[in-house]
Amino acid sequence: xxxxxxxxxxxxxxxxxxxxxxxxxxxxxxxxxxxxxxxxxxxxxxxxxxxxxxxxxxxxxxxxxxxxxxxxxxxxxxxxxxxxxxxxxxxxxxxxxxxxxxxxxxxxxxxxxxxxxxxxxxxxxxxxxxxxxxxxxxxxxxxxxxxxxxxxxxxxxxxxxxxxxxxxxxxxxxxxxxxxxxxxxxxxxxxxxxxxxxxxxxxxxxxxxxxxxxxxxxxxxxxxxxxxxxxxxxxxxxxxxxxxxxxxxxxxxxxxxxxxxxxxxxxxxxxxxxxxxxxxxxxxxxxxxxxxxxxxxxxxxxxxxxxxxxxxxxxxxxxxxxxxxxxxxxxxxxxxxxxxxxxxxxxxxxxxxxxxxxxxxxxxxxxxxxxxxxxxxxxxxxxxxxxxxxxxxxxxxxxxxxxxxxxxxxxxxxxxxxxxxxxxxxxxxxxxxxxxxxxxxxxxxxxxxxxxxxxxxxxxxxxxxxxxxxxxxxxxxxxxxxxxxxxxxxxxxxxxxxxxxxxxxxxxxxxxxxxxxxxxxxxxxxxxxxxxxx
Ligand SMILES: Nc1nc2c(c(=O)[nH]1)N[C@H]1C(S)=C(S)[C@@H](COP(=O)(O)O)O[C@H]1N2
Ligand SMILES: [Mo]
Numbered sequence: 001x002x003x004x005x006x007x008x009x010x011x012x013x014x015x016x017x018x019x020x021x022x023x024x025x026x027x028x029x030x031x032x033x034x035x036x037x038x039x040x041x042x043x044x045x046x047x048x049x050x051x052x053x054x055x056x057x058x059x060x061x062x063x064x065x066x067x068x069x070x071x072x073x074x075x076x077x078x079x080x081x082x083x084x085x086x087x088x089x090x091x092x093x094x095x096x097x098x099x100x101x102x103x104x105x106x107x108x109x110x111x112x113x114x115x116x117x118x119x120x121x122x123x124x125x126x127x128x129x130x131x132x133x134x135x136x137x138x139x140x141x142x143x144x145x146x147x148x149x150x151x152x153x154x155x156x157x158x159x160x161x162x163x164x165x166x167x168x169x170x171x172x173x174x175x176x177x178x179x180x181x182x183x184x185x186x187x188x189x190x191x192x193x194x195x196x197x198x199x200x201x202x203x204x205x206x207x208x209x210x211x212x213x214x215x216x217x218x219x220x221x222x223x224x225x226x227x228x229x230x231x232x233x234x235x236x237x238x239x240x241x242x243x244x245x246x247x248x249x250x251x252x253x254x255x256x257x258x259x260x261x262x263x264x265x266x267x268x269x270x271x272x273x274x275x276x277x278x279x280x281x282x283x284x285x286x287x288x289x290x291x292x293x294x295x296x297x298x299x300x301x302x303x304x305x306x307x308x309x310x311x312x313x314x315x316x317x318x319x320x321x322x323x324x325x326x327x328x329x330x331x332x333x334x335x336x337x338x339x340x341x342x343x344x345x346x347x348x349x350x351x352x353x354x355x356x357x358x359x360x361x362x363x364x365x366x367x368x369x370x371x372x373x374x375x376x377x378x379x380x381x382x383x384x385x386x387x388x389x390x391x392x393x394x395x396x397x398x399x400x401x402x403x404x405x406x407x408x409x410x411x412x413x414x415x416x417x418x419x420x421x422x423x424x425x426x427x428x429x430x431x432x433x434x435x436x437x438x439x440x441x442x443x444x445x446x447x448x449x450x451x452x453x454x455x456x457x458x459x460x461x462x463x464x465x466x467x468x469x470x471x472x473x474x475x476x477x478x479x480x481x482x483x484x485x486x487x488x489x490x491x492x493x494x495x496x497x498x499x500x501x502x503x504x505x506x507x508x509x510x511x512x513x514x515x516x517x518x519x520x521x522x523x524x525x526x527x528x529x530x531x532x533x534x
Contacts, residue, residue, distance in 0.1 A: 001103060004163060008099030011158045012092030014190045019091060019151045020084060021197035028204035032143055033129040037261040039090075040083035042128045044259070045348075076256065083261055094121045095155050102159055109159035118152020119145075158186060231481055232300075238478035241450025241490045243432030247481065248300075249316040251371045256378050257305050257314065257392060259412070263378045264346040264398040271382055277342075277404035280333025287368065287382045294323040297365060299386070300481035302454055306391035306413075306422055306525045310518075311429045315454070317485050320386050322367035325358045329404075338404045343385060346398040351411035353387065353394075355404075363388055363457075363484075366399070388484050389456030391422040391525060418523050424456030425525040426514035428463055428489075428506035430532040438495060445495040449475075451504060451530075454486035459509030463489040466503050467496075475504075502532040 026032035098117050102109055126144045130137045161182040231248065240247065256263075268287055275283045285293075298321045305314035325341075340352045358364050365386050368375060375381040380397025387395055393413040414420050431451040438447050453460045460480075464472040475491035493502075506514050518528030 001100070004099040004103040005096060007159075007162045008096035009092060011099070011155060011162065011186075012095030013088070014186055015095065015151055015154050015158070016088050016091030018190045018193035018197070019147065020087060021194040021201070022147060025197035025201045026143065028201040028208070033140055035125050035129050035144065036083045036087035037080065038129040039087060039125060040079070041260045042131075076261075080261055091121070091151075098155060099159060099163065102163060109156045109163060111153060111156055114153035114156025115149055116152070117155055118149040121152070122148025158182075233479040233481060236479045238476045238488070238490055240478065240488045241432055241448035242434045242437045244450035244488060244490075245431050245452065247317065247478075247486075247488050249318055251318060251373075251376065254316040254318055254370075254379065255303075255305065255314045257307075258347065258378070258397070259349060260347050265377055266346055266381055266398060266400075268382055271400075273383060273399065273402065275328075275332060275402045275404070277402075278335040278338035278406065279404050280335065281331065283332065290323060290328070290366065290383070291368060294327045296321055297324055297363075299363060299365070300485045301386060301388075302485040303386075303392050303395070304424065304454070306393050306418060307521050308526065309521055310427065310526050310528045311530045312526070315452075315486070317481065318371050319369075320365065320367045321369035321372070322365040322383075322386070324362050325353075325364040325366060325385070326362050328366055329355075329358065332404070334404055337406050339406050340404075340408055342403040342405050342407075342409055343396045343399055344401040344403070345396045346400050349396055349398075349412045350409070351385075351394055351396050352409050353385070357387070361388065389424050389458065391419075391424060393418055394422045419525065422525070424454070425527050426453075426455040426458070426506060426508050426512075427526075427530075428453035428460075428504045428514060429530045430465075430502055430504050433493070433502060433532060433534050435534065441492075447493045447495045449491040449493050449502060451489060452486040453477075453489055453504075453506035455506070455508040455514075457484045459483055460487040460489075460506050461509050461511055462507040463487070463491075464505050465491045465493075467493065467500050472505070500534050502534070503529050504531075505529055 020036060023032070023034050023036070027034040094117065098113070101107070102113070107113065122145060125148070126141055129144060130140050162179055246253075258264075271287060273283075273285045273287075273290065275285070298319055300317065301320045302315065302317045304316075305312070308314035334355070339355055341355065341358070342350065342352055344350045353364070363386075367380075367384050367386050368382060370376065370379060375384060375397075380399070383399045384397040385395055385399065394411060410420070413422075429451045430449065432449065434448045434450070438445055440446070449465060453463045460477065463475040463477060465475055466472045473491065475489040478488040478490070480487045489506075505516060508514070515527035516529050518526075520526060
């Protein structure tokens, strides 16, 4: 029993690793589904919302502990790694169980038993993968079935070589020799398949990434905003304290959140936006038509994720360009009684947006550019919506359809018990106490302290700091990029040696103090005071 457990583990690993490598290769070559990701996405979709949030949160805190804030950018890589490891574990365990059953029931590892193993494991996975792929289900089915049957048959063949149970000693020593040879052959076969498939796969994926970058550069009708144009507040005398985050987030550093293991990859030539439902004149629009037929507008926007804690790195600022939802809807002939847009996305995400809200706010836009360039694929290419003053969870990316309706449907995360309104919680954060930048002013040593404050579109009227429970002191505010971005603040701290705790609080444009009582991010967004120790 123990021996078959050991053999099962070894053979399980030796066979499941190349299986994964082959699926990866086929994914890179012709876009066949990569089952580990499909399985992971399916599982997270089936699990209750609370548990997923808990999982994501645990992972983010784990990464923070391990590698500081920069590691959070790698959360997706960590998720992909977990998906592959989970699959490897499951595949290996299946072979272990198969080996245990064989030795427990004293069965010969026949070819049929291998076919059964492959089918038992493969069929449910194939069901999951065919529901998420865009390829013909038949091709997907045949390819994956062959792969899993091959894996099962290889397991039975390996079992036949390693699980013989005769006790006669000469036979055993002969067996040991042939077993060793067998293992060497199996091991080198597995290694060869893995190395070649992964190598070619990685090469293909690099080339695809390069081509995508080249295409974006060729397409971009304007140089990136961040390089060329000066910002509206470039003359503001309040300069960020050294160590404050960039006021305008470099595009590659913008935070990312998406529910699937991989972002949707939408081909512009195949994409059209249908606007249907309660309208007299339904439409089907290509991206170029949306760009050309409607006036475009630009807006500096800070976007944040509701699942961030106080001081989260899931918040960023860039320039959004697109068409006002009012303009896009103007000539559709929206019928009497219509009340919502039901927006659907490539990845199964969806959200309802009230027509009343759109009527009240011309800024709500269907956005196609970020930072003067077509939306990056991670950020929703070709089209996403922007709604001021609400968290990202209400703002669909990769939009594939707009249905005008009189029925309200809860959005993807609302269905999973997150806030229905998801209005941004007023927040302020200390980024830096710049001890390195200490300077003297009239004989007093001063240290610049800096950070951000944000209130959705309600603006910031005041930011205050205190040190070690002292009195609250007012900070200087830099003019923001727009009324919908964060405000950079700066405070000059009269230096006192030793350990200290800094705290920050802010007031919105109406003079209302941010919520200072701590509450968890779930379900309405985190509240409380951010503090910083030196
Ligand atoms: N289609 C789709 N849209 C989506 C999401 C998603 O998973 N799928 N995530 C939402 C969430 S929770 C956030 S915080 C923002 C993040 O946008 P970003 O990744 O471009 O920063 O996108 C929102 N829109
Ligand atoms: Mo989010």
